[in-house]
Amino acid sequence: MSLGFSIQNAHVRYGKREIVQYLSLPTLPHGSLTALIGPNGAGKSTLLRAVAGLEKMQGIVRLGELDLTKMSIAERARRVTYMPQNLPPGLSLSVMESVIAALRVAHVDGIPLSNEACLREAFDALQRIGIAHLADQLLSTLSGGQRQLVSLAQLIARRPQVMLLDEPTSALDLNYQLKVMDCVRGLVREHNLIAVVVLHDINLAARYADHIAVLRHGQLYASGTADEVLDPELFAQVYGVQVRIERCSQRTLQVLVDGAVTPP
Ligand SMILES: Nc1ncnc2c1ncn2[C@@H]1O[C@H](COP(=O)(O)OP(=O)(O)OP(=O)(O)O)[C@@H](O)[C@H]1O
Ligand SMILES: [Mg+2]
Structure with a gap:
Protein backbone atom coordinates (compact mmCIF):
# COMPACT_ATOMS: atom_id res chain seq x y z
CA MET A 1 0.00 0.00 0.00
CA SER A 2 1.29 3.45 -0.84
CA LEU A 3 1.15 6.08 1.85
CA GLY A 4 2.02 9.14 -0.18
CA PHE A 5 4.39 11.93 0.73
CA SER A 6 4.51 13.41 4.19
CA ILE A 7 6.33 16.25 5.85
CA GLN A 8 6.27 16.30 9.62
CA ASN A 9 7.69 18.89 11.99
CA ALA A 10 9.91 20.49 9.37
CA HIS A 11 12.13 23.08 11.00
CA VAL A 12 14.64 25.13 9.04
CA ARG A 13 16.82 27.99 10.23
CA TYR A 14 19.32 30.27 8.59
CA GLY A 15 21.81 31.00 11.34
CA LYS A 16 19.69 31.97 14.32
CA ARG A 17 16.66 32.95 12.25
CA GLU A 18 13.93 30.34 12.30
CA ILE A 19 12.37 30.36 8.85
CA VAL A 20 10.18 27.25 8.75
CA GLN A 21 8.80 26.41 12.14
CA TYR A 22 7.78 22.87 12.99
CA LEU A 23 5.58 22.63 9.95
CA SER A 24 3.57 19.51 9.11
CA LEU A 25 1.48 18.97 6.01
CA PRO A 26 -1.34 16.46 5.67
CA THR A 27 -0.04 13.43 3.74
CA LEU A 28 -0.07 14.18 0.00
CA PRO A 29 -1.44 11.18 -1.90
CA HIS A 30 0.05 9.80 -5.11
CA GLY A 31 -1.60 11.30 -8.17
CA SER A 32 -2.16 14.66 -6.48
CA LEU A 33 -1.08 18.23 -7.15
CA THR A 34 -0.68 20.58 -4.20
CA ALA A 35 -0.30 24.32 -4.58
CA LEU A 36 1.86 26.00 -1.96
CA ILE A 37 0.86 29.63 -1.64
CA GLY A 38 1.74 32.47 0.70
CA PRO A 39 3.28 35.93 0.74
CA ASN A 40 6.85 36.85 -0.21
CA GLY A 41 9.28 35.68 2.45
CA ALA A 42 6.80 33.19 4.00
CA GLY A 43 9.30 30.34 3.63
CA LYS A 44 7.94 28.49 0.60
CA SER A 45 11.24 28.14 -1.24
CA THR A 46 13.07 27.36 1.99
CA LEU A 47 10.61 24.58 2.78
CA LEU A 48 10.88 23.01 -0.68
CA ARG A 49 14.67 23.29 -0.74
CA ALA A 50 14.86 21.63 2.67
CA VAL A 51 12.47 18.87 1.65
CA ALA A 52 14.61 18.23 -1.43
CA GLY A 53 17.66 17.90 0.81
CA LEU A 54 19.28 21.19 -0.26
CA GLU A 55 19.02 22.87 3.17
CA LYS A 56 19.66 21.40 6.57
CA MET A 57 16.40 20.64 8.32
CA GLN A 58 14.98 18.95 11.36
CA GLY A 59 11.88 16.83 10.91
CA ILE A 60 10.69 13.87 8.92
CA VAL A 61 10.10 13.58 5.18
CA ARG A 62 8.59 10.30 4.10
CA LEU A 63 7.72 8.83 0.74
CA GLY A 64 5.62 5.75 1.40
CA GLU A 65 7.63 3.66 3.86
CA LEU A 66 10.89 5.45 3.07
CA ASP A 67 12.39 8.05 5.38
CA LEU A 68 14.06 10.42 2.92
CA THR A 69 16.04 12.23 5.60
CA LYS A 70 18.02 9.03 6.17
CA MET A 71 19.02 8.69 2.52
CA SER A 72 22.06 10.01 0.71
CA ILE A 73 21.47 13.21 -1.26
CA ALA A 74 21.82 11.26 -4.52
CA GLU A 75 19.23 8.65 -3.52
CA ARG A 76 16.88 11.36 -2.31
CA ALA A 77 17.35 13.42 -5.47
CA ARG A 78 16.32 10.49 -7.63
CA ARG A 79 12.94 10.41 -5.95
CA VAL A 80 12.37 14.07 -5.19
CA THR A 81 13.45 16.83 -7.56
CA TYR A 82 13.34 20.54 -7.01
CA MET A 83 13.02 23.12 -9.75
CA PRO A 84 14.38 26.39 -8.37
CA GLN A 85 12.70 29.76 -8.54
CA ASN A 86 15.92 31.41 -9.73
CA LEU A 87 17.30 29.49 -12.64
CA PRO A 88 21.04 29.00 -13.03
CA PRO A 89 22.65 30.87 -15.94
CA GLY A 90 22.62 29.05 -19.25
CA LEU A 91 25.62 26.92 -20.12
CA SER A 92 27.09 26.34 -23.56
CA LEU A 93 24.81 23.39 -24.20
CA SER A 94 21.91 23.06 -26.55
CA VAL A 95 18.45 22.57 -25.07
CA MET A 96 18.42 18.93 -26.22
CA GLU A 97 21.89 18.25 -24.76
CA SER A 98 20.85 19.73 -21.42
CA VAL A 99 17.77 17.52 -21.20
CA ILE A 100 19.84 14.46 -22.14
CA ALA A 101 22.37 15.39 -19.42
CA ALA A 102 19.52 15.55 -16.86
CA LEU A 103 18.29 12.14 -18.04
CA ARG A 104 21.72 10.57 -17.69
CA VAL A 105 22.12 11.91 -14.14
CA ALA A 106 18.82 10.30 -13.20
CA HIS A 107 19.99 6.93 -14.55
CA VAL A 108 23.43 7.01 -12.97
CA ASP A 109 22.88 3.93 -10.82
CA GLY A 110 20.25 2.28 -12.97
CA ILE A 111 20.49 0.54 -16.31
CA PRO A 112 22.15 3.03 -18.69
CA LEU A 113 19.85 4.20 -21.45
CA SER A 114 20.92 3.66 -25.06
CA ASN A 115 21.65 6.83 -27.04
CA GLU A 116 18.50 6.25 -29.01
CA ALA A 117 16.35 5.90 -25.88
CA CYS A 118 17.93 9.05 -24.43
CA LEU A 119 17.10 11.05 -27.53
CA ARG A 120 13.56 9.71 -27.61
CA GLU A 121 12.87 10.49 -23.94
CA ALA A 122 14.47 13.92 -24.11
CA PHE A 123 12.45 14.78 -27.21
CA ASP A 124 9.31 13.50 -25.51
CA ALA A 125 9.93 15.81 -22.54
CA LEU A 126 10.39 18.80 -24.87
CA GLN A 127 7.27 17.89 -26.80
CA ARG A 128 5.15 17.54 -23.69
CA ILE A 129 5.97 21.08 -22.73
CA GLY A 130 5.60 22.34 -26.28
CA ILE A 131 9.19 23.44 -26.88
CA ALA A 132 10.49 20.83 -29.34
CA HIS A 133 11.25 23.73 -31.70
CA LEU A 134 13.93 24.93 -29.23
CA ALA A 135 15.83 21.61 -29.24
CA ASP A 136 18.91 22.89 -31.10
CA GLN A 137 19.08 26.33 -29.52
CA LEU A 138 21.85 27.13 -27.04
CA LEU A 139 20.72 27.60 -23.43
CA SER A 140 22.65 30.86 -23.26
CA THR A 141 20.49 32.34 -26.03
CA LEU A 142 17.07 31.61 -24.52
CA SER A 143 14.63 34.14 -23.09
CA GLY A 144 13.74 33.98 -19.38
CA GLY A 145 10.47 32.18 -20.01
CA GLN A 146 12.07 29.74 -22.46
CA ARG A 147 14.73 28.91 -19.84
CA GLN A 148 11.99 28.20 -17.32
CA LEU A 149 10.34 25.82 -19.79
CA VAL A 150 13.62 24.01 -20.47
CA SER A 151 14.25 23.70 -16.76
CA LEU A 152 10.90 21.98 -16.41
CA ALA A 153 11.69 19.68 -19.34
CA GLN A 154 14.94 18.69 -17.58
CA LEU A 155 13.03 17.94 -14.44
CA ILE A 156 10.31 15.81 -16.01
CA ALA A 157 12.89 13.88 -18.05
CA ARG A 158 14.33 12.67 -14.74
CA ARG A 159 10.98 11.05 -13.92
CA PRO A 160 10.96 11.84 -10.21
CA GLN A 161 8.23 10.46 -7.97
CA VAL A 162 7.88 13.83 -6.27
CA MET A 163 8.18 17.12 -8.18
CA LEU A 164 8.77 20.27 -6.18
CA LEU A 165 8.28 23.22 -8.52
CA ASP A 166 9.09 26.68 -7.27
CA GLU A 167 7.03 29.21 -9.22
CA PRO A 168 7.34 27.32 -12.52
CA THR A 169 5.01 29.71 -14.33
CA SER A 170 6.37 33.05 -13.05
CA ALA A 171 8.03 34.01 -16.36
CA LEU A 172 5.53 32.43 -18.72
CA ASP A 173 2.95 33.92 -21.07
CA LEU A 174 -0.72 32.96 -20.62
CA ASN A 175 -0.58 30.12 -23.12
CA TYR A 176 2.51 28.47 -21.62
CA GLN A 177 1.19 28.93 -18.06
CA LEU A 178 -1.72 26.67 -18.99
CA LYS A 179 0.48 24.30 -21.02
CA VAL A 180 2.86 23.84 -18.12
CA MET A 181 0.13 23.31 -15.55
CA ASP A 182 -1.69 20.90 -17.92
CA CYS A 183 1.58 19.03 -18.42
CA VAL A 184 2.32 18.80 -14.69
CA ARG A 185 -1.19 17.68 -13.84
CA GLY A 186 -1.14 15.21 -16.75
CA LEU A 187 2.11 13.63 -15.54
CA VAL A 188 0.85 13.49 -11.98
CA ARG A 189 -2.29 11.64 -13.04
CA GLU A 190 -0.66 9.42 -15.67
CA HIS A 191 2.26 8.21 -13.55
CA ASN A 192 0.72 8.58 -10.11
CA LEU A 193 3.28 11.19 -9.08
CA ILE A 194 3.12 13.83 -6.38
CA ALA A 195 3.62 17.50 -7.24
CA VAL A 196 3.99 20.48 -4.94
CA VAL A 197 3.90 23.71 -6.91
CA VAL A 198 4.57 27.17 -5.50
CA LEU A 199 2.25 29.65 -7.17
CA HIS A 200 1.51 33.32 -6.62
CA ASP A 201 -1.36 33.16 -9.10
CA ILE A 202 -4.18 32.00 -6.86
CA ASN A 203 -6.56 31.54 -9.78
CA LEU A 204 -4.12 29.11 -11.37
CA ALA A 205 -3.85 27.32 -8.01
CA ALA A 206 -7.64 27.10 -7.69
CA ARG A 207 -7.95 25.75 -11.21
CA TYR A 208 -5.27 23.05 -11.06
CA ALA A 209 -4.57 22.06 -7.47
CA ASP A 210 -6.20 19.19 -5.62
CA HIS A 211 -5.00 20.74 -2.36
CA ILE A 212 -3.85 24.17 -1.40
CA ALA A 213 -1.45 24.73 1.49
CA VAL A 214 -1.03 28.28 2.74
CA LEU A 215 2.20 29.30 4.40
CA ARG A 216 2.59 32.37 6.55
CA HIS A 217 5.65 33.27 8.66
CA GLY A 218 7.04 29.77 8.17
CA GLN A 219 3.93 28.09 9.51
CA LEU A 220 1.00 26.33 7.90
CA TYR A 221 -1.89 28.79 8.03
CA ALA A 222 -4.47 26.62 6.26
CA SER A 223 -4.74 23.59 4.01
CA GLY A 224 -7.49 21.85 2.08
CA THR A 225 -9.29 22.10 -1.24
CA ALA A 226 -9.67 25.49 -2.91
CA ASP A 227 -13.28 25.61 -1.73
CA GLU A 228 -12.26 24.94 1.85
CA VAL A 229 -9.29 27.25 2.01
CA LEU A 230 -9.94 30.32 -0.12
N1 LIG B 1 20.16 31.80 2.11
C1 LIG B 1 19.50 32.53 3.01
N2 LIG B 1 20.12 33.04 4.11
C2 LIG B 1 19.44 33.77 5.02
N3 LIG B 1 18.13 34.03 4.95
C3 LIG B 1 17.46 33.56 3.89
C4 LIG B 1 18.10 32.79 2.86
N4 LIG B 1 17.17 32.44 1.93
C5 LIG B 1 16.01 32.98 2.35
N5 LIG B 1 16.18 33.64 3.52
C6 LIG B 1 15.12 34.33 4.30
O1 LIG B 1 14.15 33.35 4.63
C7 LIG B 1 12.82 33.91 4.53
C8 LIG B 1 12.00 33.00 3.64
O2 LIG B 1 12.52 33.05 2.31
P1 LIG B 1 11.94 32.16 1.14
O3 LIG B 1 12.81 32.38 -0.03
O4 LIG B 1 11.76 30.78 1.63
O5 LIG B 1 10.52 32.86 0.94
P2 LIG B 1 9.40 32.55 -0.15
O6 LIG B 1 8.13 32.22 0.59
O7 LIG B 1 9.88 31.59 -1.13
O8 LIG B 1 9.21 34.01 -0.80
P3 LIG B 1 8.98 34.44 -2.35
O9 LIG B 1 7.49 34.33 -2.60
O10 LIG B 1 9.41 35.87 -2.36
O11 LIG B 1 9.80 33.57 -3.24
C9 LIG B 1 12.99 35.33 4.01
O12 LIG B 1 12.85 36.20 5.10
C10 LIG B 1 14.39 35.37 3.47
O13 LIG B 1 14.95 36.63 3.67
MG1 LIG C 1 10.36 31.65 -3.11
Whole structure:
Protein backbone atom coordinates (compact mmCIF):
# COMPACT_ATOMS: atom_id res chain seq x y z
CA MET A 1 0.00 0.00 0.00
CA SER A 2 1.29 3.45 -0.84
CA LEU A 3 1.15 6.08 1.85
CA GLY A 4 2.02 9.14 -0.18
CA PHE A 5 4.39 11.93 0.73
CA SER A 6 4.51 13.41 4.19
CA ILE A 7 6.33 16.25 5.85
CA GLN A 8 6.27 16.30 9.62
CA ASN A 9 7.69 18.89 11.99
CA ALA A 10 9.91 20.49 9.37
CA HIS A 11 12.13 23.08 11.00
CA VAL A 12 14.64 25.13 9.04
CA ARG A 13 16.82 27.99 10.23
CA TYR A 14 19.32 30.27 8.59
CA GLY A 15 21.81 31.00 11.34
CA LYS A 16 19.69 31.97 14.32
CA ARG A 17 16.66 32.95 12.25
CA GLU A 18 13.93 30.34 12.30
CA ILE A 19 12.37 30.36 8.85
CA VAL A 20 10.18 27.25 8.75
CA GLN A 21 8.80 26.41 12.14
CA TYR A 22 7.78 22.87 12.99
CA LEU A 23 5.58 22.63 9.95
CA SER A 24 3.57 19.51 9.11
CA LEU A 25 1.48 18.97 6.01
CA PRO A 26 -1.34 16.46 5.67
CA THR A 27 -0.04 13.43 3.74
CA LEU A 28 -0.07 14.18 0.00
CA PRO A 29 -1.44 11.18 -1.90
CA HIS A 30 0.05 9.80 -5.11
CA GLY A 31 -1.60 11.30 -8.17
CA SER A 32 -2.16 14.66 -6.48
CA LEU A 33 -1.08 18.23 -7.15
CA THR A 34 -0.68 20.58 -4.20
CA ALA A 35 -0.30 24.32 -4.58
CA LEU A 36 1.86 26.00 -1.96
CA ILE A 37 0.86 29.63 -1.64
CA GLY A 38 1.74 32.47 0.70
CA PRO A 39 3.28 35.93 0.74
CA ASN A 40 6.85 36.85 -0.21
CA GLY A 41 9.28 35.68 2.45
CA ALA A 42 6.80 33.19 4.00
CA GLY A 43 9.30 30.34 3.63
CA LYS A 44 7.94 28.49 0.60
CA SER A 45 11.24 28.14 -1.24
CA THR A 46 13.07 27.36 1.99
CA LEU A 47 10.61 24.58 2.78
CA LEU A 48 10.88 23.01 -0.68
CA ARG A 49 14.67 23.29 -0.74
CA ALA A 50 14.86 21.63 2.67
CA VAL A 51 12.47 18.87 1.65
CA ALA A 52 14.61 18.23 -1.43
CA GLY A 53 17.66 17.90 0.81
CA LEU A 54 19.28 21.19 -0.26
CA GLU A 55 19.02 22.87 3.17
CA LYS A 56 19.66 21.40 6.57
CA MET A 57 16.40 20.64 8.32
CA GLN A 58 14.98 18.95 11.36
CA GLY A 59 11.88 16.83 10.91
CA ILE A 60 10.69 13.87 8.92
CA VAL A 61 10.10 13.58 5.18
CA ARG A 62 8.59 10.30 4.10
CA LEU A 63 7.72 8.83 0.74
CA GLY A 64 5.62 5.75 1.40
CA GLU A 65 7.63 3.66 3.86
CA LEU A 66 10.89 5.45 3.07
CA ASP A 67 12.39 8.05 5.38
CA LEU A 68 14.06 10.42 2.92
CA THR A 69 16.04 12.23 5.60
CA LYS A 70 18.02 9.03 6.17
CA MET A 71 19.02 8.69 2.52
CA SER A 72 22.06 10.01 0.71
CA ILE A 73 21.47 13.21 -1.26
CA ALA A 74 21.82 11.26 -4.52
CA GLU A 75 19.23 8.65 -3.52
CA ARG A 76 16.88 11.36 -2.31
CA ALA A 77 17.35 13.42 -5.47
CA ARG A 78 16.32 10.49 -7.63
CA ARG A 79 12.94 10.41 -5.95
CA VAL A 80 12.37 14.07 -5.19
CA THR A 81 13.45 16.83 -7.56
CA TYR A 82 13.34 20.54 -7.01
CA MET A 83 13.02 23.12 -9.75
CA PRO A 84 14.38 26.39 -8.37
CA GLN A 85 12.70 29.76 -8.54
CA ASN A 86 15.92 31.41 -9.73
CA LEU A 87 17.30 29.49 -12.64
CA PRO A 88 21.04 29.00 -13.03
CA PRO A 89 22.65 30.87 -15.94
CA GLY A 90 22.62 29.05 -19.25
CA LEU A 91 25.62 26.92 -20.12
CA SER A 92 27.09 26.34 -23.56
CA LEU A 93 24.81 23.39 -24.20
CA SER A 94 21.91 23.06 -26.55
CA VAL A 95 18.45 22.57 -25.07
CA MET A 96 18.42 18.93 -26.22
CA GLU A 97 21.89 18.25 -24.76
CA SER A 98 20.85 19.73 -21.42
CA VAL A 99 17.77 17.52 -21.20
CA ILE A 100 19.84 14.46 -22.14
CA ALA A 101 22.37 15.39 -19.42
CA ALA A 102 19.52 15.55 -16.86
CA LEU A 103 18.29 12.14 -18.04
CA ARG A 104 21.72 10.57 -17.69
CA VAL A 105 22.12 11.91 -14.14
CA ALA A 106 18.82 10.30 -13.20
CA HIS A 107 19.99 6.93 -14.55
CA VAL A 108 23.43 7.01 -12.97
CA ASP A 109 22.88 3.93 -10.82
CA GLY A 110 20.25 2.28 -12.97
CA ILE A 111 20.49 0.54 -16.31
CA PRO A 112 22.15 3.03 -18.69
CA LEU A 113 19.85 4.20 -21.45
CA SER A 114 20.92 3.66 -25.06
CA ASN A 115 21.65 6.83 -27.04
CA GLU A 116 18.50 6.25 -29.01
CA ALA A 117 16.35 5.90 -25.88
CA CYS A 118 17.93 9.05 -24.43
CA LEU A 119 17.10 11.05 -27.53
CA ARG A 120 13.56 9.71 -27.61
CA GLU A 121 12.87 10.49 -23.94
CA ALA A 122 14.47 13.92 -24.11
CA PHE A 123 12.45 14.78 -27.21
CA ASP A 124 9.31 13.50 -25.51
CA ALA A 125 9.93 15.81 -22.54
CA LEU A 126 10.39 18.80 -24.87
CA GLN A 127 7.27 17.89 -26.80
CA ARG A 128 5.15 17.54 -23.69
CA ILE A 129 5.97 21.08 -22.73
CA GLY A 130 5.60 22.34 -26.28
CA ILE A 131 9.19 23.44 -26.88
CA ALA A 132 10.49 20.83 -29.34
CA HIS A 133 11.25 23.73 -31.70
CA LEU A 134 13.93 24.93 -29.23
CA ALA A 135 15.83 21.61 -29.24
CA ASP A 136 18.91 22.89 -31.10
CA GLN A 137 19.08 26.33 -29.52
CA LEU A 138 21.85 27.13 -27.04
CA LEU A 139 20.72 27.60 -23.43
CA SER A 140 22.65 30.86 -23.26
CA THR A 141 20.49 32.34 -26.03
CA LEU A 142 17.07 31.61 -24.52
CA SER A 143 14.63 34.14 -23.09
CA GLY A 144 13.74 33.98 -19.38
CA GLY A 145 10.47 32.18 -20.01
CA GLN A 146 12.07 29.74 -22.46
CA ARG A 147 14.73 28.91 -19.84
CA GLN A 148 11.99 28.20 -17.32
CA LEU A 149 10.34 25.82 -19.79
CA VAL A 150 13.62 24.01 -20.47
CA SER A 151 14.25 23.70 -16.76
CA LEU A 152 10.90 21.98 -16.41
CA ALA A 153 11.69 19.68 -19.34
CA GLN A 154 14.94 18.69 -17.58
CA LEU A 155 13.03 17.94 -14.44
CA ILE A 156 10.31 15.81 -16.01
CA ALA A 157 12.89 13.88 -18.05
CA ARG A 158 14.33 12.67 -14.74
CA ARG A 159 10.98 11.05 -13.92
CA PRO A 160 10.96 11.84 -10.21
CA GLN A 161 8.23 10.46 -7.97
CA VAL A 162 7.88 13.83 -6.27
CA MET A 163 8.18 17.12 -8.18
CA LEU A 164 8.77 20.27 -6.18
CA LEU A 165 8.28 23.22 -8.52
CA ASP A 166 9.09 26.68 -7.27
CA GLU A 167 7.03 29.21 -9.22
CA PRO A 168 7.34 27.32 -12.52
CA THR A 169 5.01 29.71 -14.33
CA SER A 170 6.37 33.05 -13.05
CA ALA A 171 8.03 34.01 -16.36
CA LEU A 172 5.53 32.43 -18.72
CA ASP A 173 2.95 33.92 -21.07
CA LEU A 174 -0.72 32.96 -20.62
CA ASN A 175 -0.58 30.12 -23.12
CA TYR A 176 2.51 28.47 -21.62
CA GLN A 177 1.19 28.93 -18.06
CA LEU A 178 -1.72 26.67 -18.99
CA LYS A 179 0.48 24.30 -21.02
CA VAL A 180 2.86 23.84 -18.12
CA MET A 181 0.13 23.31 -15.55
CA ASP A 182 -1.69 20.90 -17.92
CA CYS A 183 1.58 19.03 -18.42
CA VAL A 184 2.32 18.80 -14.69
CA ARG A 185 -1.19 17.68 -13.84
CA GLY A 186 -1.14 15.21 -16.75
CA LEU A 187 2.11 13.63 -15.54
CA VAL A 188 0.85 13.49 -11.98
CA ARG A 189 -2.29 11.64 -13.04
CA GLU A 190 -0.66 9.42 -15.67
CA HIS A 191 2.26 8.21 -13.55
CA ASN A 192 0.72 8.58 -10.11
CA LEU A 193 3.28 11.19 -9.08
CA ILE A 194 3.12 13.83 -6.38
CA ALA A 195 3.62 17.50 -7.24
CA VAL A 196 3.99 20.48 -4.94
CA VAL A 197 3.90 23.71 -6.91
CA VAL A 198 4.57 27.17 -5.50
CA LEU A 199 2.25 29.65 -7.17
CA HIS A 200 1.51 33.32 -6.62
CA ASP A 201 -1.36 33.16 -9.10
CA ILE A 202 -4.18 32.00 -6.86
CA ASN A 203 -6.56 31.54 -9.78
CA LEU A 204 -4.12 29.11 -11.37
CA ALA A 205 -3.85 27.32 -8.01
CA ALA A 206 -7.64 27.10 -7.69
CA ARG A 207 -7.95 25.75 -11.21
CA TYR A 208 -5.27 23.05 -11.06
CA ALA A 209 -4.57 22.06 -7.47
CA ASP A 210 -6.20 19.19 -5.62
CA HIS A 211 -5.00 20.74 -2.36
CA ILE A 212 -3.85 24.17 -1.40
CA ALA A 213 -1.45 24.73 1.49
CA VAL A 214 -1.03 28.28 2.74
CA LEU A 215 2.20 29.30 4.40
CA ARG A 216 2.59 32.37 6.55
CA HIS A 217 5.65 33.27 8.66
CA GLY A 218 7.04 29.77 8.17
CA GLN A 219 3.93 28.09 9.51
CA LEU A 220 1.00 26.33 7.90
CA TYR A 221 -1.89 28.79 8.03
CA ALA A 222 -4.47 26.62 6.26
CA SER A 223 -4.74 23.59 4.01
CA GLY A 224 -7.49 21.85 2.08
CA THR A 225 -9.29 22.10 -1.24
CA ALA A 226 -9.67 25.49 -2.91
CA ASP A 227 -13.28 25.61 -1.73
CA GLU A 228 -12.26 24.94 1.85
CA VAL A 229 -9.29 27.25 2.01
CA LEU A 230 -9.94 30.32 -0.12
CA ASP A 231 -12.08 32.88 1.64
CA PRO A 232 -11.91 36.67 2.04
CA GLU A 233 -10.77 36.37 5.67
CA LEU A 234 -7.70 34.39 4.59
CA PHE A 235 -6.72 36.99 1.99
CA ALA A 236 -7.12 39.80 4.52
CA GLN A 237 -5.06 37.97 7.14
CA VAL A 238 -2.37 36.46 4.96
CA TYR A 239 -1.96 38.92 2.08
CA GLY A 240 -3.51 42.10 3.51
CA VAL A 241 -5.88 42.46 0.58
CA GLN A 242 -9.62 42.65 0.21
CA VAL A 243 -11.03 40.18 -2.28
CA ARG A 244 -14.23 38.81 -3.71
CA ILE A 245 -14.33 35.11 -4.47
CA GLU A 246 -16.72 34.21 -7.23
CA ARG A 247 -17.42 31.20 -9.38
CA CYS A 248 -17.04 31.77 -13.11
CA SER A 249 -19.39 30.34 -15.74
CA GLN A 250 -17.15 27.25 -15.89
CA ARG A 251 -17.55 26.73 -12.12
CA THR A 252 -13.91 27.55 -11.27
CA LEU A 253 -13.25 29.82 -8.30
CA GLN A 254 -11.99 33.27 -9.25
CA VAL A 255 -10.33 35.60 -6.81
CA LEU A 256 -10.92 39.27 -7.60
CA VAL A 257 -8.72 41.65 -5.68
CA ASP A 258 -10.46 44.92 -4.80
CA GLY A 259 -7.67 46.61 -2.88
CA ALA A 260 -5.28 46.57 0.04
CA VAL A 261 -6.77 46.26 3.51
CA THR A 262 -6.24 49.55 5.26
CA PRO A 263 -5.00 49.15 8.82
CA PRO A 264 -7.62 50.04 11.47
N1 LIG B 1 20.16 31.80 2.11
C1 LIG B 1 19.50 32.53 3.01
N2 LIG B 1 20.12 33.04 4.11
C2 LIG B 1 19.44 33.77 5.02
N3 LIG B 1 18.13 34.03 4.95
C3 LIG B 1 17.46 33.56 3.89
C4 LIG B 1 18.10 32.79 2.86
N4 LIG B 1 17.17 32.44 1.93
C5 LIG B 1 16.01 32.98 2.35
N5 LIG B 1 16.18 33.64 3.52
C6 LIG B 1 15.12 34.33 4.30
O1 LIG B 1 14.15 33.35 4.63
C7 LIG B 1 12.82 33.91 4.53
C8 LIG B 1 12.00 33.00 3.64
O2 LIG B 1 12.52 33.05 2.31
P1 LIG B 1 11.94 32.16 1.14
O3 LIG B 1 12.81 32.38 -0.03
O4 LIG B 1 11.76 30.78 1.63
O5 LIG B 1 10.52 32.86 0.94
P2 LIG B 1 9.40 32.55 -0.15
O6 LIG B 1 8.13 32.22 0.59
O7 LIG B 1 9.88 31.59 -1.13
O8 LIG B 1 9.21 34.01 -0.80
P3 LIG B 1 8.98 34.44 -2.35
O9 LIG B 1 7.49 34.33 -2.60
O10 LIG B 1 9.41 35.87 -2.36
O11 LIG B 1 9.80 33.57 -3.24
C9 LIG B 1 12.99 35.33 4.01
O12 LIG B 1 12.85 36.20 5.10
C10 LIG B 1 14.39 35.37 3.47
O13 LIG B 1 14.95 36.63 3.67
MG1 LIG C 1 10.36 31.65 -3.11
